[in-house]
Amino acid sequence: MTNIAEIFKIFRLMLIWLFIIFSIVWAVCWLVGIALPAILTTDNPITNVIYSTFGHSAGSENTLRMIAEVCRALTPITAVMVFIPINAMFMVLIERRALALFTLRMGPNRVGPDGYLQTAADAVKLLLKEDITPTGADAFMFTLAPIIFFAPSIFGALPLLAAATHNHSLFTIMNLPTGIFYVLAASSVPVVGIVMGGWASNNKYSLMGGLRSAAQAISYEIPLVLSIVTICLLAGTLDVVKIAEQQSGGILNWNVFGGGALTGISKIIQASFTGGDAGAIFNNYYPEGGWSIMMAGVLTACTIILFGIYLTGACAEINRIPFDLPEAESELVSGYNTEYSGIKFAIFFLAEFTNLFIVGTIATVIFLGGGDNPIPLWLLDKLGFTALNAPAAAMFAPLIDGLHFIDPTTFWAAIWVIFKTYFLIVLFAILVRGTLPRFRIDQLMAFGWKQLIPLSLTLFLLVVFARGAIHFHV
Amino acid sequence: MATETQEGFKTDEMIINMGPQHPSTHGVLRLILTLDGEVVRHAEAVVGHLHRAQEWQGQNRTWFQYQALIDRVDYLSGMFTSWAMARAAEHIDGCEVPERAEYLRVLVSEMNRISSHLLWLGTYLIDLGALYGFPFYPFVEREKLLALFEEVAGQRMMYNYIRIGGVIRDPKADWFKRLEAFTKEFPKRVDEYEAIVTENPIFLNRTKGIGILTKQVATDWGVTGPSLRASGIPLDLRRTKPYSVYPKLKFDVITYDKDGDTWDRYMARIIEMRQSNEIIKQVLDMLPQGEILSKKQNAGLRIKAGEGFAAVESPRGVLGCYIISNGSDKAVRFKWRNPSFSNLAVLAPLLHGSPIADIMAIFGSIDVIIPDVDR
Numbered sequence: 001m002t003n004i005a006e007i008f009k010i011f012r013l014m015l016i017w018l019f020i021i022f023s024i025v026w027a028v029c030w031l032v033g034i035a036l037p038a039i040l041t042t043d044n045p046i047t048n049v050i051y052s053t054f055g056h057s058a059g060s061e062n063t064l065r066m067i068a069e070v071c072r073a074l075t076p077i078t079a080v081m082v083f084i085p086i087n088a089m090f091m092v093l094i095e096r097r098a099l100a101l102f103t104l105r106m107g108p109n110r111v112g113p114d115g116y117l118q119t120a121a122d123a124v125k126l127l128l129k130e131d132i133t134p135t136g137a138d139a140f141m142f143t144l145a146p147i148i149f150f151a152p153s154i155f156g157a158l159p160l161l162a163a164a165t166h167n168h169s170l171f172t173i174m175n176l177p178t179g180i181f182y183v184l185a186a187s188s189v190p191v192v193g194i195v196m197g198g199w200a201s202n203n204k205y206s207l208m209g210g211l212r213s214a215a216q217a218i219s220y221e222i223p224l225v226l227s228i229v230t231i232c233l234l235a236g237t238l239d240v241v242k243i244a245e246q247q248s249g250g251i252l253n254w255n256v257f258g259g260g261a262l263t264g265i266s267k268i269i270q271a272s273f274t275g276g277d278a279g280a281i282f283n284n285y286y287p288e289g290g291w292s293i294m295m296a297g298v299l300t301a302c303t304i305i306l307f308g309i310y311l312t313g314a315c316a317e318i319n320r321i322p323f324d325l326p327e328a329e330s331e332l333v334s335g336y337n338t339e340y341s342g343i344k345f346a347i348f349f350l351a352e353f354t355n356l357f358i359v360g361t362i363a364t365v366i367f368l369g370g371g372d373n374p375i376p377l378w379l380l381d382k383l384g385f386t387a388l389n390a391p392a393a394a395m396f397a398p399l400i401d402g403l404h405f406i407d408p409t410t411f412w413a414a415i416w417v418i419f420k421t422y423f424l425i426v427l428f429a430i431l432v433r434g435t436l437p438r439f440r441i442d443q444l445m446a447f448g449w450k451q452l453i454p455l456s457l458t459l460f461l462l463v464v465f466a467r468g469a470i471h472f473h474v
Numbered sequence: 475m476a477t478e479t480q481e482g483f484k485t486d487e488m489i490i491n492m493g494p495q496h497p498s499t500h501g502v503l504r505l506i507l508t509l510d511g512e513v514v515r516h517a518e519a520v521v522g523h524l525h526r527a528q529e530w531q532g533q534n535r536t537w538f539q540y541q542a543l544i545d546r547v548d549y550l551s552g553m554f555t556s557w558a559m560a561r562a563a564e565h566i567d568g569c570e571v572p573e574r575a576e577y578l579r580v581l582v583s584e585m586n587r588i589s590s591h592l593l594w595l596g597t598y599l600i601d602l603g604a605l606y607g608f609p610f611y612p613f614v615e616r617e618k619l620l621a622l623f624e625e626v627a628g629q630r631m632m633y634n635y636i637r638i639g640g641v642i643r644d645p646k647a648d649w650f651k652r653l654e655a656f657t658k659e660f661p662k663r664v665d666e667y668e669a670i671v672t673e674n675p676i677f678l679n680r681t682k683g684i685g686i687l688t689k690q691v692a693t694d695w696g697v698t699g700p701s702l703r704a705s706g707i708p709l710d711l712r713r714t715k716p717y718s719v720y721p722k723l724k725f726d727v728i729t730y731d732k733d734g735d736t737w738d739r740y741m742a743r744i745i746e747m748r749q750s751n752e753i754i755k756q757v758l759d760m761l762p763q764g765e766i767l768s769k770k771q772n773a774g775l776r777i778k779a780g781e782g783f784a785a786v787e788s789p790r791g792v793l794g795c796y797i798i799s800n801g802s803d804k805a806v807r808f809k810w811r812n813p814s815f816s817n818l819a820v821l822a823p824l825l826h827g828s829p830i831a832d833i834m835a836i837f838g839s840i841d842v843i844i845p846d847v848d849r
Contacts, residue, residue: 103610204490208512208830321603322676328603331831333497437676438603440831441512 371413
């Protein structure tokens with residue numbers, strides 16, 4: 001019952017939408033971060049008009065320079081604000097189409113060309129709906145809950161932006177030395193919004209959904225954080241940009257395969273192709289010979305399991321099936337958002353999909369090499385891609401040097417991050433959603449506390465002892 | 475209502491009204507639940523939101539009219555309600571049913587049993603939270619059966635196919651061929667469902683050891699059908715009180731004498747689908763030629779005076795029909811014995827002490843159709 005035509009349509013949809021998302025966000029960033037400041041700080045007709053109106057003095061020049069700086073500083077937040085709604089719209093559509101494919105149905109394919117405008121129509125419908133506050137609800141809290149739920153997905157994503165754009169100068173401002181700590185802290189705020197919404201709704205189903213969510217978030221944050229902490233231990237830093245950079249150089253360097261334990265092997269393979277002293281590399285990376293190799297195997301196994309723990313914890317954190325207990329439809333009607341309608345519901349919905357994207361991005365940056373190309377560069381050189389590089393660079397030279405519209409390293413990093421994130425979401429999150437039944441709340445708790453947490457602690461200890469045998473990121 | 479006060483911290487039981495508007499009460503069942511945290515302390519099923527006075531309607535319509543109406547009682551297995559009424563009326567009237575018609579009745583009824591169980595399988599998984607994935611797979615096979623029903627009865631769900639005195643239409647040769655192709659394909663599909671569901675760890679967690687229906691409770695509350703047989707009591711009217719041509723067919727009463735939990739009830743239905751498929755195969759081989767209807771079907775359809783009761787084994791249990799006729803074109807009294815009504819009664823004792831998430835797992839596993847409860 002394989003539906004090749006539908007699979008093709010979904011891939012086409014992904015490519016078109018990714019192109020749209022990418023070009024819009026790229027253009028907005030360029031406009032706000034580069035073009036506007038450049039216009040304001042150079043001598044051109046626009047500034048001349050401003051000077052002739054307000055008078056040309058050192059003071060007015062400084063004011064314009066200040067506005068330009070503010071524009072540059074606002075670029076990251078503008079990027080996120082533009083990205084989130086378009087991306088959520090796209091993800092809803094792709095999820096519905098993919099789920100339809102998995103369940104032998106037709107997805108939305110009527111509004112616009114092949115259903116591309118379906119979520120836009122849904123969004124308009126939600127905005128036009130009456131905004132109901134139920135009788136007896138705490139109106140202030142009821143309104144505040146979706147905001148608290150949504151806000152962290154804006155400010156929590158910012159450090160990841162620096163990692164995803166290969167530390168582009170516009171986004172470096174967002175790069176904190178303890179970036180991953182900040183991201184995790186931000187990602188645990190939304191549960192407050194859920195509990196608040198559940199309580200303020202004056203509905204027993206909502207209340208139960210909210211309380212379940214609190215219990216679930218507390219239980220599953222621990223294995224989630226432990227899995228990331230273990231990777232940070234291997235990387236030796238909490239800085240997301242550094243973690244992403246350390247993994248560059250091909251699929252064997254990625255944290256999901258040993259957190260750098262296989263870097264030596266990757267270097268040895270490179271040496272055997274391009275010429276080099278394999279023995280010296282081996283001694284450098286694996287100082288204790290067979291013991292080191294064994295420990296590299298242990299580390300690889302550990303990190304692969306940690307990746308699984310991260311995905312499980314992330315699913316629970318963002319309330320995806322099979323952990324969607326806070327909004328368990330067959331039990332709690334719709335859980336914490338039962339009473340929400342119109343724009344408030346739309347915000348909950350938007351935030352849920354944005355959170356899905358953010359946990360996908362965290363997984364990409366922490367485990368899957370961030371903006372790294374899975375094929376090592378030396379291999380690409382061998383295959384003759386360098387030859388293509390020069391004419392391409394020449395072709396885009398006006399965009400790169402003249403307008404600063406494209407920064408090639410940033411471009412490729414962003415492309416890879418988005419590509420890997422969507423790969424994770426489509427292949428993992430949607431497929432899981434399309435297959436598994438829901439856990440029961442006590443089973444969920446038992447699974448978290450009795451299995452995931454001991455397992456992640458054990459892996460943490462194993463990694464602590466195993467990492468001494470190998471030289472990392474030399 | 476237990477109220478405890480420990481150092482100023484007050485805990486209380488919560489009464490929650492589940493239904494009649496609720497995504498998974500299968501229509502309009504209303505449950506009044508007393509919850510202690512997430513644990514059900516007391517449950518009460520309130521029925522009657524879908525009461526349509528089916529018995530009264532039977533007394534105020536002619537036999538011919540009521541025949542068409544009665545499929546709506548249990549809309550997932552309309553063949554069985556028609557069959558129960560037809561058998562009761564034939565018993566009063568004393569008219570002979572042609573042999574081919576009897577075989578066709580068995581054929582369509584077993585098909586109907588499969589289609590009903592397939593829908594149950596899909597909705598049960600929705601109840602367990604497998605909301606978007608698996609539930610649609612059984613519908614693919616069900617669709618094939620509904621297409622066959624549509625061809626032979628003119629409708630996909632409200633068949634009005636089994637009439638007093640036989641069946642209304644003889645299928646074409648091509649229909650039998652398509653049905654035969656279906657019976658060959660179907661066991662493989664059941665294997666597929668089982669591969670996804672039966673040993674799924676989450677499914678096992680959710681269904682094993684909950685909603686245990688002991689033999690004593692089951693007999694006390696008058697539970698019938700697969701739910702009873704999953705508790706280990708071999709009551710299957712097709713064998714224990716044989717009717718139609720069932721004595722000539724080879725099949726065993728399914729008893730699943732293990733725990734009587736929801737997983738066993740799931741398993742009993744899965745096995746029953748395979749069994750029904752085998753019965754269809756046998757009937758296709760044995761089908762004789764001949765007449766299919768012994769009583770003229772028109773508005774003046776009359777049944778002789780007298781009273782009679784007949785029961786059939788529907789997908790949900792023993793479906794009985796009791797009729798008093800005075801020889802006119804209308805019945806004097808109708809009484810239905812609906813399996814869903816008796817099976818639903820056992821819900822309250824089963825729910826006692828289970829968490830709120832198990833309500834749907836247990837309620838789904840006894841397979842109740844609300845119109846069949848309320849009539």
